[in-house]
Amino acid sequence: MNMPVYLDYNATTPVDPRVADAIETCLGQHLFGNPSSSHIYGRRAHDAVEKARGQLAALIGARHEEMIFTGCATEANNLAIRGVAAALRDRGRHIITSAIEHPSVAAPFGLLEQQGWDVTVLPVDEFGRVNPESVAAALRPDTVLVSIMHANNEVGTIQPISAISSITRPKGIVLHTDAAQSMGKTPVLVEQLGVDLLTIAGHKFYATKGVGALYVRRDTPIEPLLVGAGHERGLRPGTENVPAIVGIGEAARLVHAEDDSERAALGVLRDMLHQRLQREIPGLHLNGHPDRRLPNTLNISFPDVSGRELLEHAAIDVAASVGSACHEAGDNVSGVLGAMGVSQQQARGVVRLSIGRPTTKTDIERVATALVSAFFNR
Structure with a gap:
């Protein structure tokens, strides 16, 4: 077929072979x-987990011990937001986010608001x-957390996280960024970004579903959502889910081994597709930043x-x-586009057309031809 x-x-991405x-x-x-077992079978599994922890830490420029494995990015976002809120509830009860966050960030903020947080x-x-500047203007003496995504999943726009960090860090305010969409598409280095917490999703960069991670900068105040053993x-x-963590x-490791030209190739294919569609369909509109955008993401309005x-056509x-x-129920504007x-x-x-590692120039030409044909023959 x-x-x-x-x-x-x-x-989502396919699992890389x-x-x-x-x-x-x-x-x-x-x-x-x-x-956690002390015998050889346990030690082998432990070593595999720690090797993967080091590989993930190396990718984002973190310390080995600052990487926390989770079951997914949604769990990591909840742990970051609700965990910091729990740890700092006596210091202040004001938290800040943006209007275009993923539901796994927006929902925890909504839950905290229901619980009396501002x-x-x-x-x-x-x-x-x-x-x-809007972040700076929103800060108050009781602000304890700011959470702004690194790159948007719908339009690909990349946020000025480093600039935001330069505002929050001198005031001792915890900064979290959801980088689930960014891994493998654009460099993500925690020291350059200046963040205290950063969320990662395995299935967004060719690992399996059911595994994610949260970078937690050393000495960041945070409490667990679940209680149990000391993992x-x-x-x-x-x-730990050892096979998924190994994955x-x-x-x-694969992303870390790539050079800039491999990531740039995504942008070349994306722009090739955009230019072809622009040339053949009058009135096509780009949604998102023209330059400060993930190199694989093309969100357009026909x-x-x-x-x-x-x-469907x-x-x-x-x-x-x-x-x-x-x-699903209608043609309401999404929260991101509405904002x-x-x-x-x-x-x-x-x-939304999002390109990946296996995409070829032939694929792009086939997609462009199909969309142009569907537009004029619908």
Whole structure:
């Protein structure tokens, strides 16, 4: 069967064959032991977990002990936000986030607001960027946490996290960023960003689903969400998922070994697709920042058509997404696009095309031809 071209890498990535090999090797090398056990089977499993921890730490420039494995990015975001809030509840009860966060950040903020916390939600500009000056203006003596995503999952806009850190760090305010979409697409280095907490999702950069991580800078005040044994510095009790952790470690190693030209290649293919569609479809509109954007992400609005219907017409050749532009029940503007000031008519025509490591120039040409044909023959 001739499968459609997959351009939904912001939703999830396939497992890289080298990651799959590492997991298979793990399963075949008597690494079934409990990493907490003192016998040889436990020590082998423990060593595999610690090797992966080092690989992930090396990718983002962190210390080995600052990496906490979780079951997914949603868990990591909850641990970061609710864990810091619990640790600092006696210091202040004001927290700050943005209007375009992933639900796994927005929902914990909503829960804390229900519990009596004062939440400030910062606006974004028409490109989806938070102005660092708005962060500075929102700070109060009782502010304890700021959480701003690194790159947006819908439009790809990259936030000025380093500039925000220069505002929060001198005041001793904890800064968290959700970098789930960024890994493998753009450099993510915790010292350059100046963050205290950073979220990672394995399945966004060619590891398996069911594994994530949270970078926790040394001495950051945080409490666990769950109680039990002392795994993961006491922040995430529960026996470790060794094969999945080995997989995310190998995925991190592969990204770390890449050079800038490999990431730049994503941008070349993305721009090739954008230019072809712009040339052939009048009125096409780019959503997101023209430059400060993930190199793989192209979020565009097609004029006078539903993006969902367009993808249905092109489904034989293209597997992509409308992002969150429309809810299942109707054509309401997504929270991200609404915060950017995108009209309902423009949001209706949104298609998100996200490119990945296996994407080729032939794939791009096939997708462009299919979308142009679907647009004019719908």
